[in-house]
Each structure stands twice: as C-alpha cells, then as structure tokens.
Amino acid sequence: METNIQLFYQGILENGDKRTDNWLLVYSPVPISCVFLCYLIIIWVGPKLMAKRRPANLRPVLIVYNFAMVCLSAYMFYEFTASSWLAGYSLLCQPVNYSDSPSAMRMARVCWWFFVSKVIELCDSIFFILRKKNSQVTFLHVYHHATVIFSWWAGVKYVAGGQSFLIGLITSLVHVVMYLYYALAAVGPSMIKYLWWKRHLTTLQLVSMFTLFFSMLLSCQNSSLQLKNDHLLSFRSLLCFCIVH
Template sequence: MTFNRTQHPILSLHQPYHRYGQPLTGGLSYYLIDFWNDVGDPRTRHLPMMDNGPWTMLSIMASYLVFVRYIGPQLMKDRQAFSLHYLMLFYNILLVLINVYYFAEMLACINYGWDLMDFQFPNKFDVSPKAIRLLYSGYGYFLTKFLDLFDTIFFVLRKKYSQVSTLHLYHHTIVPMLGWLVMRISPTAAPVVLFPICNSVIHAIMYSYYALSTFGPRIQPYLWWKKYLTILQLYQFVLYGLYFTVFLCLQTGYPPIYTSVGYVQPFIFFYMFWQYFKCNYCTNTNQCVV
C-alpha cells in the first residue's frame, strides 16, 4: 500500500521521525523525552499518555503504589473496613464483559491466530483499516489495565492487606508499563497480541470467580476451582516463554529494548506464580514469599 503520510489525519499531526537504527545523539533530556518520539510509532503519539515519554503513565503507577502501600492503609487505620459488596459485584461483572469483548476483538484483529507467525517488525506508517483497527483495539486493551488497579484499592478499603502481596503489586504495575512500551513502539505487531488474547480469557475467568465470591459463604463450596485458575495462569506463562523464544530467534527489525524487556517477563511471572501455587496448594506453611 502506498500513501502520502502528510495527508493522513494521524500521521500529518507529527514531524518526520528518525528511523530506528540511525545514530541517536543528545543528552539526558533527549533520552527522557525525544528518544521515545524518535524510536516510537508516530500513529500513537496523539493518544493520551503516548506523547513525550512514559512519564504520565509512570506517575499514575507511582501514585497507585504510594496509595495502596502507605496512604490507603493510614487512612483506613482507625476506620472500619468497607463492605463494597454491590460495587465489587458490578466491577467484576464489568471486567468479565470487557475481557470477553477484547478476546474476540483481538482474535479477529490478527486473523484468528495466523498473523502470530509474522515476526517482522511492522511498518510504522501503515494506515490500512486492519492496522488502525489493531492499533486502537490494542490501546483500548491497554487502558483496561488501569481498571485492574481498582482491584488493589478495594483490598485496601476492605482492609484485606494480606491480598496486597508482592506478586499482586508486581503484576498490576509491570503490565501497564509493558503495555505502554508496546503501544509506543509497535502497536500493530501481531506477536504481542498473544498476551491480550490469553490474558483476557484468564481474566474473564478470574473476575467471574471474584464476582461469585461476593455472594459470601453460601457460594464457597462451588468455588473449588480457584486452584485450577492458578494452574491455567502457569500454563499461560509457559506458552509465552515458548512462543517468545521462537520469536526471539526469528524476529527481524525489533529494537533491543523491546525484545530484552519483554522476553524475561514470562519467566519472572512463572516463578512468582509457582511460588504462590506452592504456598497455597502444596504446603501448609504460612511463610509465603509472594
């Protein structure tokens, strides 16, 4: 497909970018802001949080961590725990519906899995309907990761501090950061869509479990399958690890910051979820490290 980038409503908003691989020069300020515009995808620069580096997104994540670790517990110190029954039921059902939608949408965007075999770095100036659909669907899914943060806030307001574990905080913090990196550098890269496809399925099941659990003790006998949800999560990371190993061997044109940061995450997550599984289902000890 050929087109004039200056005539497109998205690409015409921006000045020409440096091509990835050219020598980049400049001081610290360059690498804090302009670097991301030089190596980033011009099609996403106009979107909220995508311009001038990751600092807006990182500010949100820093505020989240400070609140759930320090400010929230202090505010709740002399207060009774909130119930939040109906709010949590609505929230969990909403997240189930959102994840079911994005599973179907992202699957359609990559030709029902066939595009996962395309390991070439995508064209940053492709404004075909297929590319733009994938771009905006990916951005929408990225924004849902901020909705997930309310899960932790509800734990704090209900004084369920034991649920705010290292694993929980790492998961809710690193996923939006990786999502930002994907959206800024290669929002139409088909291989990265494997994560929202698999993760949306697991989150739909997980939030279904949370929604059912809001009904209290009478429903608990029917929630025996929580253990298998964790097993499913472990299989998810095995799949990611295998797929991205193949991807790392066959990919062409992807920047090192993208491949190096993303590749290690399945192994980190597998280790942390395996420790959680052993702690909760394989031993009787309460001395858990996640």
C-alpha cells in the first residue's frame, strides 16, 4: 500500500511539463496544498478571533490591493492575447505546445502568472474576515477558490497552454473591470456616482461564463487532462454564478 502511494506520488512529480518544474509552487502539490490548508485554518479561526473586535479599517489596503489586481489582470489579458494571436491559436481546438520556443514559453509563463493570481486572491477571504463580513465567506466562496487553485496548478504542471488560454484571457479581462469597480468603491461614498455601471459588470460576468462553458463543450479532444480541467473550470464558474444570483 505504502509503495503504491509512493509510486503514485512519484508519478505526479515526474510526469509533468518539464518546462515548468522549477517554477514556484509547481513541481509538487505539497506547497500549494500547504498554502490552501493555511487558508482554511485562517477562515476557520479568523471569525473567532474577530468576534469581540471591531471591524478593521482596510480602506487604504483595499485600494492598493484592488488597483494592483487591476494591473496584474491587465498584464495577463495582454499576455494571453498577444501570445495566442502571434502563435495563431485556435479558439476551439488548440493543443498544448510543449516546445521551448519563445511563443510557447511566453504562454506557459502567463499561465503560471494566472495560477499565482488565484493564490493572491485568497486574500479576498481574509479581508472579509478582518472587516467582519463573514457572511461573504460561504461554502461556495471557499469551493470556488479550491477548484480554481488546484485546477490551475494541474494546468501549469501538466498542460501549460493549449485550449485553457481562452479561460485565462476572458477571465483576466473580466477581472480588470471587476477589480476596478472594487478599487473605486473602496475609495468611499464620493465615488458612488461614478459606479453606475455596476449592473453591466454582472452582465459581463454572465456572458463570459456562458461563453467559456459553451466553448469548452465545443472544444476538440486534444488532451484528456486539459479537457477535464477546462470543463471543470467552465462548469464550476457557471454553477457558482447561477447559485449566487
């Protein structure tokens, strides 16, 4: 039994994309699992520690954080767009390019950045807890973070690129708009009159999720692992949106 587990774990380590093995948090599932375990501990203990404390004033932190996420999302959107456009990617049937060519490595790097951005977004839950908005940290909220982080870890580990580029491209664009809204809202009441477009943000999220869902349904069978990842992410996004709304 122990030998089988060791062989299985060794297979996880050795059967990945050799180009990404040395990148932060990629080679083994242990580091990212430890990060997520710490996250779970924080969201479990945090509300108890904050129970008798006043909500933290995080306005300056939230402004900086959200604008930083706008910049990171804009960078990733540009990289996904440029990398796919220059390489002549197909919107529905794009296999992974495992070569060390500049275009293939550029796509792999932006996939890694997208994965890292999902790790950074764990801060969203911590901010909710510090502001005593515990009702926002629902099972669905935690499930969303878990599926995205581990799906994109597997994506970067085994299939860095390919058809999943479309998920990163569209999601990054939506996050530019979403985090811009959060950043402006964090400035204070003086910005409310400029946030009339909030209802359009919801529409944008809905359109993007249905676009991804149907694009993955129509995608060809390039890689079973990649296709499972893409379908999981698309279905998860659609499910989360439908439940929340």
